Amino acid sequence: MGASEERDVPARRRFDMADAAPLLLDARMTVTSWTADAERLLGYPAAEVLGRRAADLLLPEDAARIPELTEGCGEDSGWTGLMSVRHREGHAVLLMVRVVPVQRSDGPAHWVVLLADLEGGPGWDMSRSVLERMATRSPVGIAIVDTDLRYVWSNTALEQFGGGPPQQRLGRRLADVQPGLDAERLETQMRRALETGDPVVAYEHVGRVRSAPHRETAHSLSFIRLEDDHGNPIGVYYTVVDVTERYRARRRLALLDRAGEHIGRSLDVLQTAQELADVAVPGLADFVAVDLLDSVLRGVEPAPGPQDDLDAVPLRRAGHQSVRGGVPESVVKVGDVARYPSGSPPIRCLADGESWREERLDPLAREWATGALEGRAASFLDLGLHSVMIVPLRARGITLGITTFFRRGRQDPFDEDDLGLAEEFVGRAALCVDNARRYTRERDAALVLQRNLLPHRFPAQAAVEVAACYRPADELTGLAGDWFDVIPLSGARVALVVGEVAGHGIDGAAAMGRLRAAVQTLADLDLSPEEVLAHLDDLVSRAAREEGSGADTLTSGMQAVGASCLYVVYDPVSGQCSMAGAGHPAPAIVTPDGTVSFADLPHGSALGVGGLPFESLELALAEGSMLALYTDGLIATPRTGRDPEAGRERLRQALAARRQPFDGLCRTIVDDLVPTRPYDDVALLTARTRRLGAEQVATWDLPIDPAIVADARKAATAQLTVWGLDELAFTTELVVSELITNAIRHASGPIRLRLITEHALICEVSDGGATAPHLRHPKTTDEGGRGLFLISQFTQRWGTRYTPEGKIIWAEQSLTEPPV
Known part of the structure; x- marks a missing residue:
């Protein structure tokens, strides 16, 4: 035996019985022939074995099996198995x-x-026929290619993947037997295994094979290099397993994960609908359209349960996506009405809340695709769309709209698994859409509340030129607890108010609304600033006590505790300004020459927390001065934190640096000081003062003498002639007569008559008395008591305000409305 033959022995022994040691036994199971291979295997020379019974060489348990084995061997069959034979040296050898x-x-x-x-x-060595039967009958596709990647052998199971029987494959390459398949990728893996010797295990390939040309399938392939007895490569052995179901299940899970990650990232209905369409393309469909009820887009609650008449219910396109750029499948734009014929599948799905699927669209194209594409009946077919699913968006028992899925070209038709997948992530999206709808409804309601609570426009008045800017910290809801107000007062005066309630959202807005309404009511009483804040403080404290004793303490009264307020009154006749604050920063004052300072306002406690009585500050303002009333959010920024001095300095610099029209100044300052999302709610109210000229005011000091009433009427009539208001003479004489007569009868001290003309004609009579007249409804037999009643009927409004010297009774007549 040569050296090469000796090397071949171990290699061949692994595969069959060709290298087994033979021996012969006679009918009595006695050894009659012993070879050198048997001696090498068991160590016995021929002289020691010949003539001995075979059972003597076996271990006792295997020797006892000989009769049974010989009986089981027929004339044409033998027996194969394992036996333990005793070696000449005494140890057992498993053969x-x-x-x-x-x-x-x-x-x-x-x-x-x-x-x-x-x-x-x-393991057991097997004959070639056994190995061939094992490979041939294996359910796994198996093939062997040579170094040129040409088939030299394949089993029957490989036929299930297309390419014909084994005989037709011989000598051909993969691209020849599977045209259209991406054979280059697979042959790249074969060469890799052939060149490196490293096996390629579980390589996944997705494509279309000849056995299923209209269905995308996935296969797992493993490639192993084959070598000859000298270790030289002779080809590649590979196996193929169909893993399509596993591949699709994995894709479904990945799509659900993507849906959970990307759908519902905002509280916007349209964006959520678009996210649904984006997720489904191209993972599930080639074209997706999401149509929602118009009421859903407006945040309105749709009717629960099935709906009978949906022909009149408008559906609007909320989102769509396509594998083709520009979404050529639809001429309906996002936000437009999507029209479907009565009784069409979309309308039926919307009505009954059940999904619908059709593998082939062709018979249905004329039924409802026409309406969806506004007359382009053939467009679906021209674009290659052939399979459709319609899944209603349902959340909390309410149908919100429908989602339509289409496939095109060589894509597989939608099956039940696809429908189940679509229903699952459309269900998730429906919850997000419903949450967005509810948020839209609540936000719209809150914004309506906010808009109704804040002034829509400033009232007409001649005392100041005003501008305001409001920016909430909660940009999503647009709600906050800050407010501002401009309230006309008697005598051409005006009240400027800025306040802040802790907290955001609808509770803060409601608390702010209560405080603003209370301030307006107190302002109508013509109280001084410190008195207004004192009454407001009492109101907040009482509301907090009443609501705090109840079960629900998250109310506007509790929200208002700790609120701040600044109340400023400016008189354009005298130029005097009085102000008081409750836990609020002092206003900035900009003089006509541009000097900026902050009022030395006495510190007052926040509303509802208790403390010392409120004090007011009196100061004179030159015409053209500017007041800047603001909330903490303007000066408490991320840059300055809660350091009020640093914030005030930044505000001072901003006010001093601006030389621009008054209308844009307010917003510019807010943009400069709060360029990004506010640290806190921001409200800024600016007011530039005006002065009424001497020609707009007429004043007479009158003695306490009944005869002076006639002279006062004549003086007032003459002044009206100068002002060109002769048409108001009769009413003015009546007002002057009544007010001066009441002052002479019921009051003491000097009497003063003052007429003011601006947006209204104002008649004021002041005296030193502290009692106010009351309006009465006299009987027909009463001789008096009709004066104030007539004044209330002929003037726009009238009232009384108190001064340190006494009181002032006033009446206004409109200059823009025709006289009564």
Whole structure:
């Protein structure tokens, strides 16, 4: 035996019985022939074995099996199995034994025994026929290609993937037997295994094979290099397993994960609908359209349960997506009405809340695609769309709209698994859409509340020129607890108010609304600033006590505790300004020459927390001065934190640096000081003062004498002639007569008559008395008591305000409305 043959022995031993050690047994199971291979295997020389019974060489338990084995061997069959044979040195050797009977014409059968050592082998050695049957009958596709990647062998199972039977594959390459398949990618893996010797295991390939040309399938392939006895590569052995179901399940899970990650990232209905369409393309469909009820887009609650008449219910396109740029499948734009014929599948799905699927669209194109595409009946077919699913968006028992999925071209038609997947992530999206709808409804309601609570426009008055800017910290809701107000007062005066309630959202807005309404009511009483804040403080404290004793303490009264307020009154006749604050920063004052300072306002406690009585500050303002009333959010920024001095300095610099029209100044300052999202709610109210000229005011000091009433009427009538208001003479004489007569009868001290003309004609009579007249409804038999009643009927409004010297009774007549 040459050296090369000796190297071949171990290699061949692993595969079959060709290298087994043979020996012969006679009919009595006595050894009659012993070879050198048997001696090498068991160590016995021929002299020690010949003539001995085979059972003597076996271990006792295997020797006892010989009668059974010989009886089981027929004339045409043998026996193969494992036996333990005693080595000459005493140890046991596990051998694979094959016993084949040999019939002799001149006597009983003899036996041929083949012994193969299992040491170093992977397991039972098998004949070529066994191996061939195993490979041929395997359900796994198996093939062998040579170094040129041409088929040299394949099993029957490979036929299920297309390409014909094994005979048709021989000598051909993969691209030849599977045209259209991406064979280059697979052959790249074959070459990799062939060149490196490293096996490629579980390589996944997705495509279309000849056995399923209209269905995308996935296969797992493993490539292993084959070598000859000298280790030289001779080809590649590969296996193929269909993993389409596993691939689709994995894709479905990935799509659900993507849906959970990307749908519902905002509280905007349109954006959520668009996210639904984006997620479904191209993972599930080629074109997706999301149509919602118009009421959903407006945040209105749709009717629950099935709906009978949906022909009149407008559906609007909320989002769509396509694998083609520009979404050529639809001429309906986002936000436009999507029209579907009565009784069409979309309308039926919307009505009954059930999904619908059709594998082939062709028969239905004329039924409802026409309406969806506004007359382009053939467009669906021209674009290659052939399969459709319609899934209603349902959340909390309410149908919000429908989602339509289409596939085109060579894509597989939608199946039940696709419908189940679509229903699952459309269901998730429906909850997000409903949450966005509810948020839209609540936000719209809150914004309506906010708009109704804040002034829509400033009232007409001649005392100041005003501008305001408001910016909430909560940009999503637009709600906050800050407010501002401009309230005309008697005598051409005006009240400027800025306040702040802790907290945001609808509770803060409601608390702010209560405080603003209370301030307006107190302002109508013509109280001084410190008195207004004192009454407001009492109101907040009482509301907090009443609501705090109840079960629900999250109310506007509790929200208002700790609120701040600044109340300023400016008189354009005298130029005097009085102000008082409750826990609020002092206003900035800009003089006509541009000097900026802050009022030395006495500190007052926040509303509802208790403390010392409120004090007011009196100061004179030159015409053209500017007051800047603001909330903490303007000066408490991320840059300055809660350091009021740093914030005030930044505000001072901003006011001093601006030389621009008054209308844009307010917003410019807010943009400069709060360029990004506010640290807190921001409200800024600016007011530039005006003065009424001497020609707009007429004043007379009158003695306490009934005869002076006639002279006062004449003086007032003459002044009206100068002002060009003769048409108001009769009413003015009546007012002057009544007010001066009441002052003479019921009051003491000096009497003063003052007429003011601006947006209204104002008649004021002041005296030193502290009692106010009351309006009465006299009987027909009463001789007096009709004066104030007539004044209330002929003037726009009238009232009384108190001064340190006494009181002032005033009446206004409109200059813009025709006289009564």
